[in-house]
Amino acid sequence: MSKFNRRDFLKSGGALLAAGTLPLSLIELAFADKRQNFTFAYISDSHIQHIKGKEFVRNWDRGLMRAVAETNLMDPKPDFVMYGGDLAQLGTKPEIDHGLELLAPLTHKKYFVIGEHDYYLDLGEYWQQVASPLYYSFDHKGVHFVVLNSILTYDEWTYKRWPTAEERMLQMAGLDNPNGSPFMVGDKQRAWLRQDLAKVGKDTPIVVFSHSPLQKIFRGWNFWTEDAEQVQALLRPFKKVTVFYGHVHQIQYNQIGNISFHAAMATAWPWPYPSTYAQVQTRLPKLTVEMNRADPFFERDATGWQFIDVWSGNASVHYSLPENRTRTVAFNTRTRRPEDRQYQDPARHVPPQTHF
Amino acid sequence: MDILTRTLAASGLALALAATPAAADEFTQQDLKLWESQYQAAVKQGRELWTSADLGTNGVACAQCHPNAANTHPETYPKFQKQLGKVAPVWEMVNWCIRNPLEGKDLAADDPKMIAIQAYIHWERRGVKLAPGKH
Numbered sequence: 001m002s003k004f005n006r007r008d009f010l011k012s013g014g015a016l017l018a019a020g021t022l023p024l025s026l027i028e029l030a031f032a033d034k035r036q037n038f039t040f041a042y043i044s045d046s047h048i049q050h051i052k053g054k055e056f057v058r059n060w061d062r063g064l065m066r067a068v069a070e071t072n073l074m075d076p077k078p079d080f081v082m083y084g085g086d087l088a089q090l091g092t093k094p095e096i097d098h099g100l101e102l103l104a105p106l107t108h109k110k111y112f113v114i115g116e117h118d119y120y121l122d123l124g125e126y127w128q129q130v131a132s133p134l135y136y137s138f139d140h141k142g143v144h145f146v147v148l149n150s151i152l153t154y155d156e157w158t159y160k161r162w163p164t165a166e167e168r169m170l171q172m173a174g175l176d177n178p179n180g181s182p183f184m185v186g187d188k189q190r191a192w193l194r195q196d197l198a199k200v201g202k203d204t205p206i207v208v209f210s211h212s213p214l215q216k217i218f219r220g221w222n223f224w225t226e227d228a229e230q231v232q233a234l235l236r237p238f239k240k241v242t243v244f245y246g247h248v249h250q251i252q253y254n255q256i257g258n259i260s261f262h263a264a265m266a267t268a269w270p271w272p273y274p275s276t277y278a279q280v281q282t283r284l285p286k287l288t289v290e291m292n293r294a295d296p297f298f299e300r301d302a303t304g305w306q307f308i309d310v311w312s313g314n315a316s317v318h319y320s321l322p323e324n325r326t327r328t329v330a331f332n333t334r335t336r337r338p339e340d341r342q343y344q345d346p347a348r349h350v351p352p353q354t355h356f
Numbered sequence: 357m358d359i360l361t362r363t364l365a366a367s368g369l370a371l372a373l374a375a376t377p378a379a380a381d382e383f384t385q386q387d388l389k390l391w392e393s394q395y396q397a398a399v400k401q402g403r404e405l406w407t408s409a410d411l412g413t414n415g416v417a418c419a420q421c422h423p424n425a426a427n428t429h430p431e432t433y434p435k436f437q438k439q440l441g442k443v444a445p446v447w448e449m450v451n452w453c454i455r456n457p458l459e460g461k462d463l464a465a466d467d468p469k470m471i472a473i474q475a476y477i478h479w480e481r482r483g484v485k486l487a488p489g490k491h
Contacts, residue, residue: 049415057414059457089415174407176423221423269420269457272427278484279424293427293491296453297439356429356491 038141039076041108043067044084044246045266047117048099056098059299060089063267064102066300071106079140081108084246084264085115085151085211091169093126100130111138115211115246116151116183116222121169123158124149135189137196143207144200146193150185150210150225150245157181175221175271182219183212184226193234205240213245215254215261218274218282223248235259242315250302253317253329254285255337261285262317262329262338270294270302276355289343292324292352324352395475402476405469412458418473421457425480432490447474 046064049057071081083103088095096118103110112132114124124134134149152158158181162168171179185193200206208214214231217223225231235241241259249266250273273290274282284290294302301324314331315338328341343349406425409415422428433446440448447463447470454460463470 047420051414055414057416059416174419176419177407271421271423274426276426276429277424278481295439296449299457351491356427356432356487 038079039074041071041074041078041081042084042244042264043071043081043103043267044113044264045086045115045249045268046099046102047086047089047266047268048095048102049089050092050094050098056095057089060268061098061102063300063303064099067267068103068105071108078108081106081110082209082244083110083112084209084244085113086117086246086266086268087112087115087131088118090166090173091118091121091126096126096130111145111147113147113209113211113246114149114151116172117169119149119151120158120172121165135192143205144197146196146206146208148185148189148193148208148210148214148231150212150214150231151183152186152189153181153184153226180222182224182226183222185210185214185231186227190227190230190234193231197234197238200238202237203239206235206238206242208235208241208243210243210245212247213252213261213263214243214259215256215285217248217252217284218280220277220280220282221271221274223274232256232259240314251291251327251329252285252288253338254287260315260331260338262315265291265303267303269299273355287337287339289340289349290353290355291327292350293355398472398475399479401469402472402474402479405473406476411454411463411469412460414459416458418453418458425477428477428481429487429490430474430477430481431484432487435489435491446477450474 043064046067047060048064049060051057071078081103087099087103112127114127114132114134118124118127118131128134132147135147137144137146139145158168162171171177172181174180197206210225212225213223214225214228216225216228235243236257236259238258243259243261244264245261246264246266248263249269249271250263251265252261252263254261270291273284274280275284291302314333316328316330317338318326318328325342327343329338330341331337332339343353405411405418406422407417407419409417411418418425428446428449430446433449434443436442437444437449440452447465450470450473451462455462463473
């Protein structure tokens with residue numbers, strides 16, 4: 001495992017990828033019994049934005065269309081596609097419908113995580129009719145998958161503060177809006193999670209999907225889940241836990257105890273790292289080597305793609321950025337944390353990893 | 357003696373100014389308040405524009421990609437922008453964003469909206485060292 005690299009993965013895991021740059025993740029779960037190996041794709045944060053009538057923001061549409069087209073070209077075919085949330089920008093029916101329409105060419109079984117941009121107009125009502133339940137779990141070839149709705153917030157904010165649903169949605173849609181409110185999983189869902197996990201063996205690999213990070217990075221932009229520690233505590237008894245999250249539109253990874261964290265890039269646009277906001281102290285996991293600065297003149301730059309194999313329950317994430325060198329963040333069994341294969345040592349950082 | 361004082365002295369104005377109660381380099385609390393309130397009004401207007409769909413035609417706002425004006429790094433401008441092939445001031449990059457992601461029309465360099473946008477992004481970067489020409 002410690003010698004594990006991309007070439008080994010391609011030889012042993014048998015995953016072949018079309019050349020190119022895919023704004024999505026392909027995850028391979030590898031087991032000793034190769035017949036059990038499987039892959040799934042992970043697409044997130046498309047922010048489909050309605051203009052008027054049949055017009056939608058072209059740039060965001062193209063990001064998702066590209067992800068869908070590339071996913072359909074994958075060989076071996078992923079067992080399913082996980083959508084990581086924020087399919088819509090302002091949670092409207094036209095946006096959700098158009099997003100689902102763009103996802104429709106996928107020939108795979110689809111699962112969905114809900115994001116705040118999908119939720120705060122009607123509190124997930126339409127989403128549940130046409131896309132997915134808000135939280136659930138399922139088992140697939142020996143892995144227990146859990147999907148959480150991590151973008152809930154305080155009841156007072158959700159139910160009492162805003163005169164209209166549209167106003168509530170607009171307020172939550174602004175990432176840096178001081179009138180927003182911190183995300184949380186909440187008591188009810190944590191009670192459900194406790195029950196759900198009670199029936200799962202402690203050796204079973206657990207893969208959790210949430211929209212917001214189940215760790216606290218920067219509250220000002222909601223790179224944050226208010227009850228993250230309580231959720232982590234429920235996951236602590238398990239040997240191998242990996243959390244994948246969207247929302248942050250950038251490469252992040254971390255290790256907290258037994259839990260590995262990996263963020264997905266967006267298909268829509270990249271976000272600056274919190275450290276580039278000079279007026280506050282922020283805490284990016286120090287483990288994370290930041291992705292290169294985006295070239296604003298190339299609209300797909302820093303949207304990229306990643307594929308992930310969970311080898312014996314630990315993830316290796318391969319990031320491909322359109323105008324940058326491919327990066328690999330793999331679990332190091334010696335240090336017991338995810339590390340960048342090439343750039344982890346500060347002496348090996350490249351100039352575009354310095355952010356202004 | 358600085359150049360201004362010397363020039364004034366040469367033109368005979370220095371004496372006249374010295375005799376006036378409010379000398380050129382003395383400003384009052386009232387002055388400070390005025391300047392601050394004028395500047396902050398521009399910052400506020402800039403923040404409103406930053407988060408508004410009105411600069412473009414497709415509903416996209418600056419803040420969608422630049423929360424708190426992060427990643428605009430005004431302290432590096434004017435600088436060589438390789439994609440423009442020349443040394444450009446920050447307002448030209450603002451216009452590039454208005455034309456492209458926002459699908460809108462350029463603002464004039466001296467449009468009060470353009471001034472307000474620059475006031476806002478500079479305010480969010482206050483305290484950061486000048487880094488002229490970087491990246």
